[in-house]
Every structure is written in C-alpha cells, then in structure tokens.
Amino acid sequence: MRLTGAEITIQCLQEEGVEFVFGYPGGAVLYIYDALFNQDKVKHILVRHEQAALHAADAYARASGRTGVALVTSGPGVTNAVTGIATAYMDSIPMVIISGQVPTPAIGLDAFQEVDTVGITRPCVKHNFLVKHVDELASTIKKAFYVAASGPPGPVLVDIPKDVSQHIAEFVYPKSVSMRSYNPVTKGHSGQIKKAVQMLMEARRPMIYVGGGVILGNAAEQLTKLVRELGFPCTNTLMGLGAYPGTDPQFVGMLGMHGTYEANLAMQHCDVLLAVGARFDDRVIGNPQHFFSESRRIIHVDIDPSSISKRVRVDVPIVGNVADVLEEMQKLVNASSARPDATALKDWWKQIGEWRARDCLRYDRNSSLIKPQYVIEKLYEVTGGDAIVTSDVGQHQMWAAQYYKFDKPRRWLNSGGLGTMGFGLPAAMGAQMAFPEATVACVTGEASIQMCIQELSTCKQYHLPVKIINLNNRYLGMVRQWQQILHGNRYSESYMDALPDFVKLAESYGHVGVRIENPADVEPALREAFALKDRVVFMDFMTDQTENVFPMVKAGQGLTEMLLGAEDL
C-alpha cells in the first residue's frame, strides 16, 4: 500500500490502537491533519494551547495506563509543548509526541517556525527521533511506541519534517521491534529477591515505602496483598497515592515534606525498609545525612537501575518489573514458615499508634472561614472516595493528597516531579476522555487554574463535565507559606490581585459557576455540582487566606524535624 507520510503517520496510530490524539494544527503538520480528516478511527481533541494537549495526553495515560498521544506543529507548537513533555518525563509517563518540522531542505536555515526540536526536547524525553526519510517513518513510530511504554516509561518524540509527511512510501507496519541498544530488564534477580524476603522476615521495625512506580507498573494489587500478608506499616509517596489503599489500617499516610507525623517517624526509625517503585526524592526523605543518622537496612525494587543508589545507598537492590518482583516475593513468603517476630511487630505498631495519636492532620473545624482541608474532606465524602482527582501545584495539591483517601491506583493525577502549575484542568480533560462515565474533579487554586484556564473552552467543545474545585485564597499559597515561614513574612509578589470573577468567567465559557463563601455552604454546593452530571461546574471556594499546610519539613531539614502546626512557627 503506497501512502503519504501523513497517511502513514495516522495508519501507525490506528495500528497502535490510539483512541485520541490531543493536539493543535499548524503549517508543518497540515498534511497530517489532512490525513486525520479523512478517517474516523483516531479522534482528535483540539485544545487551546499546546501545553494543555500534552497534559491531557499525559493524564489520559496516567488514568488509563495506555500511551498518550499528542500532535503539535513546529516551532512555537513544540516550545509550548515542552512544559508538558518535561512534566511527563519527570513522572515517567508513557507518551508519544508527534511534532511537525520545517521541510528537510529548510532545516538549519532559520526557516519560519523552525526550532531544533530534537535538541530542545532532548533532556526531557526518554528518546526522540527526527525522521529524515519517509521510508523510515513507520518503523520509527513503531519504535517510539515501544520505547515509550517499556522499561521505565517516558515520553518519546517523533519530529516529522513537512516534506516527509508529503512524500510517498510503501506502508508496512512492523510487527515487532528489536533494538540492540535497548533491552530493558524486566525480571528481578531471584537471589536478590530471596535475600530481600529473608531480610523482611528478620525485621523488628519494618516499613514499606511505595512510589509511583507501583502504579505505573500496575502492581497495586500485588503490593496490597504482600503488605497485608506481612502486616507491616505502609506509606505512599505523593506519586504513589492509591497504590496501597488510603483507608486501610496499615496505611500510615503519605510521607515526605508534607507527610504525616507517623509516616515520617516510621520511615526514620524503621530497621528494615522496603522501597518499591520509589526514588528517595528530596521531597520524600528530606536531608539525606539526617536520614542516615539512624541505621536501617534498605531493599529497593525499581525498574530503573539509575534510580537505585542515586541519593541513598541501598543494601539489596532489585532491578525489575515491580509486579513480577512482588509476585515472586509473595511466593517465597507463602512457601516459607518464617514470619517476623510478632512481639516486636506488635511493639512497633504500638509505637506507630502513639505517633498517630498526635493527629497531625487536625485543623480548626470551628472556623467561620472555609478551611481548605474541610473542602477536600467534603469532596471525598460527596464523591464517595471514588472520583478521579487531578490537581495543580501548591497548597491545594498537598491538601488534596492529605485529605482525599485514595483507595485505588490511577485516581490521583498530579505533577509530582516537575510541579507544573496548569496541569490540573487539561489533566481532568484527559482523564474524562479516558473514562467518560467517571466523576472527575480538578482540585486547583486561583493561581494555578489561570495557567491553563483557556481549556474551559475545550471542555465545552467536547462535553467534558469535569468539576473544578478552586481553593481560592487570593495568594500563591505555597509561596506565601514559605515566605511566612522562611522569609520573615515578606510576601514578595505572592498576592493575587485583580482576580477575575470566576463565576462569570465559567459562565462565559458556557459552564456553571458558583462562589462559596461560608463553611455551611460547602457540602450543599458540592452535592449540587456533582449532581449536574453533564455540566462543567466551576466551584470558587473563598478559603481562609492564612491557612498553611502541615506537617511541614523545611527544605534541607531532616524528615522528623516537622512543623506540626501554627504553634510550631
């Protein structure tokens, strides 16, 4: 079959079973858009800014586990997309980005809308390709999908010059890919796994620390089974929320900079730590020297060898697919009669119980102002804990992570690694596309939401009834919090003046807008909004401006050096 490069591109997407392409047309991709027009298998979602195309495709991938696809034009199309590509890269999200490029004879001549796309994106993609000849197009796209989804997943970009999309070639879609330079390890080392299980059985104060890798690796079920069998305490990172059920008694909450008192103390004082699909990030373990002031043995399971012993030296490294490694661990546990010392474990739980009793997530429930924590608690109740929740970045993100108890993986979508404001709304669109029947809530703030607010228009066009929970404190809340705590109350440029009337703004896009100013109105407003199944509802909650996120570990401090509330300031 002889096809143009543009037709080949779309055929490849069809072969890969791609449902949706999130994108924005432009000069260099006109042939590809023409090929899209002539078919109806791959649906295109027209966003209002390329950054949103990337976030939507990214969240589609996070929610569904399938590879997200975005399509952008050359030059500014690509540079607008870079934030979204870097967001996906930091969180290891499988994505394929197709970008237009100026025609091959024009490359390097500073042509209109030319940028060195491969060069600009190189540090924030798993891999990228410039397709120089139409004959290489199909095999390159095949490779892109393979690389994006295998091993540690990540975004892969395919840059297609306009003439390549116009030229004709014989189309054959390769059935398989073989790359001598890319053979990701999947099976963990059996000897190491055995050693790990033995170490777990010897533990007196065990701890299980679970990151986003368990969600990406579809291993939540295996993890939950193993943790319950062992009876050990378990914490999830920000990226791991939902990997182990948030309502389970063995769950000690999220850990890290805004983790719970009990999770951070258990992390610090455990004697055997099993880290699964996590990477000992600076927001998770705080100051590494402080972390190592207590000795513990560490088992680290991850598919990415470079994540192991990067910030923290570990005793038993296991490189492999987390689901397979956990299954093998489970088998060894089942086959063995050895169990951890029950008395020691009981004492450990008693200790954790005492830490828990500090009730570190308490807040003032009698305030006449709307407490943001209260909004999230009510959101949890009203949605039955079963919504897909996206967030932007800042205080609202932390409150959502702390107060919405995620019991299932792929329900909590946020930019954990890059911390991209503007992620929430387009992410909600991507999640809603993946699951049209699901309840999707975007928890955001008045600053973040304005970074991609234009996507309210996309929501209208595609009937994506996402619910927006705007925790409006008229401040860049997290910036203000740091300025208060670390910069002597000098609120440099963190006040958000001249805010729009979000109710009218939502209405002008054809949506429903509500402003909520009293605590008593929070729950009724949420109930009413979520009852409007087919509408976007923008809920503008006027929250307490001075509320801070606690617990808090200041940057560079040890994990246990927590501020628990305003009284610690």
Add this chain to the structure above:
Amino acid sequence: MRHILSLLLENEAGALSRVAGLFSARGYNIESLTVAPTEDPTLSRMTIVTSGSEEVIEQITKQLNKLIDVVKVFDLNEGNHIERELMLVKVRAEGKDREELKRTADIFRGRIIDVTDRTYTIELTGPRDKLDAFLDAIDRSQILETVRTGASGIGRGEWVLRV
C-alpha cells in the same frame, strides 16, 4: 578518581549530543571525549575520560546505559587496559634549538612530521602523562600550538568490547 569509560553507540546523528548533554545536564566532568565509527559503520566507539567518586561513576554508567543510542558501556578501570592519546605540537625551532628539540622528540619517541626553517610539528603518542611530560621537557615559550585528541582506551588481551 579518574575513570576511563568506553562506549559503543549507534552511529546516528545526535548520539554524541545525547552523551555530551547528559554530562552537562547532570554536572558530570568530562576531561576528554573521543569518538569515531568502528569497523562496523553503524556503530561508533567513544572513549570518555571523567572523574568522580565511585557513586558518581556508578550513576554516570547507569545514566549512559539509559540512553537509547548507547549499546554498551564499560568502565575500563575495572580491568587491565591500555590508553593512548595523540598530540601534535608545533614549536618554534630556530638556531641551536632545532637540534635540542629534535633530540627531545626522539627521547619521547616523537616524530617530526612537518618542517619549515622556523618550525617543527611533532607528533607524539602515548598515555596522557607521557604527553604532559614532553610538554614539560621543552621550553614553554617555544610552543606555538598543541592539539590533543584526548585518550582512546582498549582492554588488554581477551577483554573485548563488542556487541
């Protein structure tokens, strides 16, 4: 500590920039980097001389392995290896200096590969410290230009790096 890393990578446009970009993005040192295609024109062989603690070298190796274009990475410090570097030095060679420079070049097994009535161009091969020693042995003011390739390395005996 100084390490000499040997890589096989796909001989593709951009492969070099991926490696160089990795070093600059993550703040790793590059003392020298050499690269050229091998007997198999689809593969390039690269030698990188870098330095860092064992942890840093381990991370460098892992990060290099993660690059899709990189086929294999070896740390030559892990075994016996040979290292050679080529240097071309153009020196001012006039009057009585001509004889002295010729003698010094001979002692270092260098060859004079270009001569004018006022200059010599000397070719010298060896490990880095030999080339350094030669430069120390001649009068600095005589040096007009030095061009060094950076080290290339290979394992000794049966230690072979191939796909």
